[in-house]
Amino acid sequence: MSKMLEEIRQQPAALDKTLRSGLRQAEALRRRFEKSPPRLVVLAARGTSDNAAQFGRYLIEITTGIPVALAAPSVSTLYHAPLHLEGALLVGISQSGESTDTNMVLEEGRKQGAMTLGITNEARSSMARLSDQVLLVRAGKELSVAATKTYTGQLMAFYLLARALGAPIHGSDLARLPAAAEAALKLEPDVAARAERYRFMDHAVVVGRGLNYANAFEWALKLMETCYVVAERFSQADILHGPIAMVGSAFPAFLFTPPGVTWPVMRDLAERLRQLRTEMLAVSDRSNTEAPREALVIPVRLGAGARRSAKGLPEDVFTPIPYIIPAQIFAASLARVKGLDPDQPRGLSKVTRTV
Numbered sequence: 174m175s176k177m178l179e180e181i182r183q184q185p186a187a188l189d190k191t192l193r194s195g196l197r198q199a200e201a202l203r204r205r206f207e208k209s210p211p212r213l214v215v216l217a218a219r220g221t222s223d224n225a226a227q228f229g230r231y232l233i234e235i236t237t238g239i240p241v242a243l244a245a246p247s248v249s250t251l252y253h254a255p256l257h258l259e260g261a262l263l264v265g266i267s268q269s270g271e272s273t274d275t276n277m278v279l280e281e282g283r284k285q286g287a288m289t290l291g292i293t294n295e296a297r298s299s300m301a302r303l304s305d306q307v308l309l310v311r312a313g314k315e316l317s318v319a320a321t322k323t324y325t326g327q328l329m330a331f332y333l334l335a336r337a338l339g340a341p342i343h344g345s346d347l348a349r350l351p352a353a354a355e356a357a358l359k360l361e362p363d364v365a366a367r368a369e370r371y372r373f374m375d376h377a378v379v380v381g382r383g384l385n386y387a388n389a390f391e392w393a394l395k396l397m398e399t400c401y402v403v404a405e406r407f408s409q410a411d412i413l414h415g416p417i418a419m420v421g422s423a424f425p426a427f428l429f430t431p432p433g434v435t436w437p438v439m440r441d442l443a444e445r446l447r448q449l450r451t452e453m454l455a456v457s458d459r460s461n462t463e464a465p466r467e468a469l470v471i472p473v474r475l476g477a478g479a480r481r482s483a484k485g486l487p488e489d490v491f492t493p494i495p496y497i498i499p500a501q502i503f504a505a506s507l508a509r510v511k512g513l514d515p516d517q518p519r520g521l522s523k524v525t526r527t528v
Contacts, residue, residue: 177317177399177515178505182358184498187322188329189351190311195333196344198308202290202337210239210338211262211288217244217278218266221320221394225292225327226266228387228493232331235384235487236340246274249281259286264334267291268315268323270298279303292330294323308333317516319399321501324391325354325494341485350494356473357498364469364499367454368506374402377425378416382409382439384489385429388497392427395504399515402507409438422450429496430468432461432476433488440465454503456496460488469499 214233216226223243230241244263248254250273263282265275270293279289280303291304294312301307310326329350336342377396381389386408393404407416420426426446430439443465446453457464460476475495476488508515 175317175505175509175515177319177321177508178502180315180317180322181498181501181505183313184322184325185351185355185358187310187312187326188354188494191309191326191329192333192344192347192350194311195308195330198306199333199337202306202334203339206338211260212239213258213261214239214241214338215244215258215261215263215282215287216241216266217246217263217275217282219246219272219275221324221391222266222268222272222275222292222327224387224391224394225324225331226264226387227390228328228384229264229266229331229334231384231386232335232490233338233340236335236342236490237338239338244278246278249278250274255281256285258282261287262290263287264290264292265300265304266293266327267298267300268294268310268320268327270295270300272300276300276303290334292327292334294326318518319395319504319515325497328494328497342490346486346491350491353471353473353475353491353495354498357471357495358502359472360469360499361502364502365506367469368503368510370452371425371507372510374400374425374507376403377405377427378412378420379404379406379427380409380412380439380442381406381429382435383433384487384493385431385435385496388429388493388500391497392500392504395501396507398518399504399508400511400513401518409435409442412442417445417449420446420449420451422452425452425454427500428453428455428465429492430455430457430461430465431489431492431496432458435489436461436463443467456499458492458495471495471499 291300393406396402396404455468458471460474
């Protein structure tokens with residue numbers, strides 16, 4: 174068995190540990206932000222961590238109203254252009270905490286007046302040392318080059334950060350996510366069986382919208398780095414502005430189809446793809462009673478749970494963590510079917526240092 178698949182299975186425990194250790198710190202941050210709320214949040218990351226940052230952007234803006242920007246590290250590392258960050262919260266995200274350019278952005282941000290916060294899996298990392306505050310992902314050592322449990326741990330950290338910034342996210346809501354991840358793992362036999370159909374796939378599109386847009390990037394990244402599939406990723410809106418022209422019977426599409434505000438437009442896209450005779454696979458859960466017939470359906474009602482316990486939050490707010498797990502399993506299973514080692518993709522190492 175690959176280390177990647179082993180680490181996918183470790184996610185419920187890793188999420189539970191990250192949540193339990195992070196709640197107290199999130200409360201301390203909340204008290205601090207109540208006294209001095211940031212006018213802006215800036216997120217700096219690369220790779221999988223950048224996909225997590227994309228989720229963080231949507232989550233924080235939707236639940237708190239605070240504007241969020243994704244940093245362009247080259248502004249600091251190559252152009253050495255100072256940014257005016259007084260009153261801003263600058264968040265660096267890195268599983269190893271040793272991403273050179275992300276750390277350089279944090280260092281420059283502190284000089285320009287930002288409060289800095291690191292989200293990392295390594296308590297003794299450079300990022301942890303140079304940040305004013307740290308939210309630790311408690312996933313344990315990640316051995317596979319393809320990040321899985323640290324990605325979902327970073328999503329959990331963003332829920333905690335949003336809570337600290339004033340979002341109406343309760344600890345009881347977050348406490349259900351490890352069980353939701355466990356439910357998603359039950360799809361493993363079905364996912365592995367479906368992966369066989371895609372043995373010869375060398376290109377695809379992955380589509381999400383809203384809070385699951387980041388997952389579209391992450392599923393595509395896993396297909397690219399572990400299966401060597403050229404995977405384009407789009408929002409549902411963007412694919413309709415031209416790229417849908419390349420999709421057809423020999424061009425598979427992978428979709429995230431949660432309940433809530435994004436479902437009507439994703440449903441319309443799925444129907445259009447059927448008209449184009451597109452090979453399609455979707456991820457959904459039992460609370461979407463109209464889930465596409467092509468869907469892997471997680472056997473819990475995630476949307477209904479959000480409506481009951483988290484008044485004022487969008488129905489799909491707690492879907493991204495469990496929804497990415499079938500996608501991770503699919504990539505690991507497809508790599509096996511293709512005779513590839515997902516733990517050691519060619520040309521990659523666990524820590525990537527770029528400037």
